[in-house]
Amino acid sequence: MSVDLSQFIPSFLEESFEGLELMESGLLDLKPGDNETIHSIFRAAHSIKGGAGTFGFDSVTEFTHLVETLLDEMRDNRREVTSKDTEILLDSVDCMRLLIEAARDDEDYDHDKVSKTSARLSETLGEQQSTEGDSEIEHDDSKNGGSGYHIKFIPEHSLAKTGNDPIFLFSALAELGELTICANTEELPALMDIDAQELYLSWQLTLITEAEEAEIIEIFEWVEDECLLELEPITDISDEETSQNLAEDVNSDVNQSAGAPQSNNVANQEPLDSNEVAAVVENKNKETKGKAKADLGSIRVGVDKVDSLINLVGELVITQSMLSELGNDFDMSKVERLTSGLEQLLQNTKELQESVMRIRMLPISFAFNRFPRLVHDLAIKTGKEMELVISGEQTELDKTVMEQIGDPLVHLVRNAADHGIESKEVRLASGKPEKGTISLDAYHQGGNIVIEIKDDGAGINTKTVLDKAIDKGLIDANATLTDSQVYDLLFEPGFSTAAEVTDISGRGVGMDVVKRNIQSLGGRIQVESALGKGSTFKVNLPLTLAILDGQLVKVGTETYIIPLISIVESLQIDNTLINRVSGDMVLYRLRDDNVPVLPVYKMFHLETECTEIDKALLVVVEADGQKIGLMVDDLLAQQQVVIKSLNDNYQQVAGISGATILGDGSVAMILDIPGMIMMALEQAQKAQRLRTDGTSHIAEEVCL
Structure with missing residues (x-):
């Protein structure tokens, strides 16, 4: 009899990666005499070795056997727990992950790294055996x-x-x-x-x-x-x-x-x-x-979430049966019952949608789990004393968002360790504890999730940032910037304040990518800092990429959707607050701000009767710390919409982030606010060039 073992491989892989996380977290917290932790680490390694042997992943089995032997000596108190052995075991966990990923994807792995770590393990085990005496060496x-x-x-x-x-x-x-x-x-x-x-x-x-x-x-x-x-x-x-x-x-x-x-x-x-x-x-x-290349695009779902779905589907079936019965020999006397049934259907559908979305929600601890090891390694590389404090790890986030936010968070944590936390000597001289603290926190705020990366380090020196920006030609030497605008310079491509280039940072690569990746998720990043006290980077993200809360607006005969997260306010335009700059740029005075006005109908070449600014409505939106006013014909309803990708179904369109299907079956485009701001800046620059060339009458046509 033969059993198809490939059906069990996905479960083995999922459990193995969980086991590796358990081993890593246990090793980071391991102290001499902590037998319970050693036992749990050993059991995880033993399970991985046994499972790998069952599925024929020989490279995993052979390497893990060495790890298991070293842990067994610790478990039996034949070896003391030392920092040297802990570091070897942490490197071994990395190698085990490499080997399991290679087995999963049926690909090659870094043989040099695995061989070197294997040799270190063998050498460590050999040192122990050589001290046990000749009586142990002889065969019994x-x-x-x-x-x-x-x-x-x-x-x-x-x-x-x-x-x-x-x-x-x-x-x-x-x-x-x-x-x-x-x-x-x-x-x-x-x-x-x-x-x-x-x-x-x-x-x-x-x-x-x-x-x-x-x-x-x-x-x-x-x-x-x-x-x-x-x-x-x-x-x-x-x-x-x-x-x-x-x-x-x-x-x-x-x-x-x-x-x-x-x-x-x-x-x-x-x-x-x-x-x-x-x-x-x-x-x-x-x-x-x-068959080892298993699809790991899976989620572990709690039974309570599944039960909720089953109950909701049951409610939908009942509602559908009721509506079907009403459809038989329908007359006006049944209108009230029909209306009630449709309201019930609407409620059931909304609850089902929310329940399905909850299935995709995972605790952000899945993203946070990598950082204790990262901070541990950075402390060794930089020679600084630092610790990581994690809170809010049970805050839930959409799986897709979580997968894409991992790398930006790594950059921010590395930045805090390298630029934020000072050396032990500097901290003691400043009256601070010698050990610096990096904090990771996550919490819900409105319809978004906020992730904070905070350090109690030196803070951001705005003068140093300004001098570097002037030196690189990013700003004029006479420019006057607020602290917020100075902090935004940190995200400029190629910008770095590091005195020297290291393998951690200093090349000016990373922070601009962080900002771009966060924006691609529909989020934004804010910086707060106090010199000598530390810095906080706040990342605001939507809970999910599949659905957004939007404001429907009408421009000509078209309907567009503006993400609610981007809207500052909507208002009826007051003609006395309109200012024209050089005849080709319109600004609207909004309290203390002069907001550039962008006619949506011109951007998308639409026909509309509302071509005069004082007859239109203004929707003020914000992205990257910049505000613009979108000139629209009318405001419609607010509703949740399901996002459909333009790239998958057509092609990328400037100023549009996606599309959705409305209740009447028509298609509405979702506006890309950062993209529209970029388009507005490009149009203004184009108008400036035309005016400089002496073609001001053409410039008038470019901007309102």
Whole structure:
């Protein structure tokens, strides 16, 4: 009987990555004498090794065996927990992740890194063994059983249902020495009576090896509760009579357990030698690895969320049945019931939508989990004392957003460690604790999530930033900027205040990418800082990329959607507050701000009756700290809309971030506010160039 193990690979991979996270977090917190943590780390490594062996991921198994051996010595108090060993184990976790990812994707891995770490592990283990004395080095025949073992292996019929395949157990045994296999088929029923989920065979194995008994028992550890396993040492390899007797015992035990008549006949099947076992396993491994590239685009969903969905679907079915009944012989006397049914359908649909969206929501701890290790490594590289404090890790965020926010957060944490936290000497001289603190916090605010990256370091020196910006030609030497505008300079491409380039930062690459990536998610980033006290970077993100809250506006015959997160306010235009600059740029005085006015109809070449600014409405929007006023004909309703990508269905259009289908079936475009601001700036620059060339009458046509 053969079980398709590839169906279990996704579960193994998911559990393995969780195990690696557990190992990493445990190692970062590991203290001498903390046996409970060592045990949990060991169990995680042991589970990964066992699972990798089952699926034929030999490189994972071999490497993890070294890790497990080192942890076993710590677990048995044969080795003290040192910072050196902890660092080796952390590097080993990185290598295990590389190997598992390579097995998952059926790709190659960094052999040099794995080999070097493997050599360090072997060297560390060798150092320990060399201190244990000559008595430990000598072989003890009472432990290794002489030259080998006779192994009686009688699995329960249900063994295969748990995903265990004896062929992989035999493969692991064959690696220890010369293996001979004798199968007993006495319990095999007639072909018509075979249950494909049952295992009817048992085996007598002869293993010629110098391995210890514990190593053999460890191979069967995964199935020890589902089989009868007996080991008898072989003292004479040529003892064929003993082997034959044990084989007969297998038959006897199997027949007795099945209630069948006694039989001393061994199955008429030639034993497989170790080479044949290896060939069978190799073929099976090729099958398994061919399917190893599993789709990891999965989410673990709580039963409560599934139950909620089931209940809502039940409510929808009831509502649909009620509406269908009303449709039979409909007359005006049923209008009230129809209206009530449609309201109920609307409510059910809204609740179903919210429930489905909650399924995609995951605790942000999935993104935060990488940072304790990152800060640990940065502390070692920079020679600074620092710690990471995480809060709000149970705040939920859409899986897609979380996957894309990881890299920007890494840049911000690295920036805090390198530029923010001072050296121990500087901190002590400033009256601060020698250990700096980097805080990660997440919380909901309105319909968004806010992620704060805060440090208690030196803060941002605005004079240094201004001098560097002037030196790079980013601003004029006489420019007067607010603190907020100065902080925005940090996100300019190529900008860096680092005194020297290191492998952490200083090349001016990263912060501009951070801002661009956050904006691509429909979010924004704000900076707050106090010199000598520290800095805070606030990242505001939508909870999901699939749905947004929007304001519908009318321009000519078209309907557009403006994301509510971008809207500052909407107002009726007061003609006395309109100012024209050089005849080709319109500004609207909004309290203390002069807001540039952008006619939407001109940007998209639409026909409309509202071409005069004093007859239109103004929607003031903000992005990247800049405000503009969108001139529209009318404001319609506010509603949640499902975003459809233009790239997937058509092509990218300047000023448009996506599209949606409205209730009447028509298509409405979703405005890209940062893109529109960029378009407005480009048009203003174009008008300026035309005016400079003496073609001012053309410039008048470019801007209102």
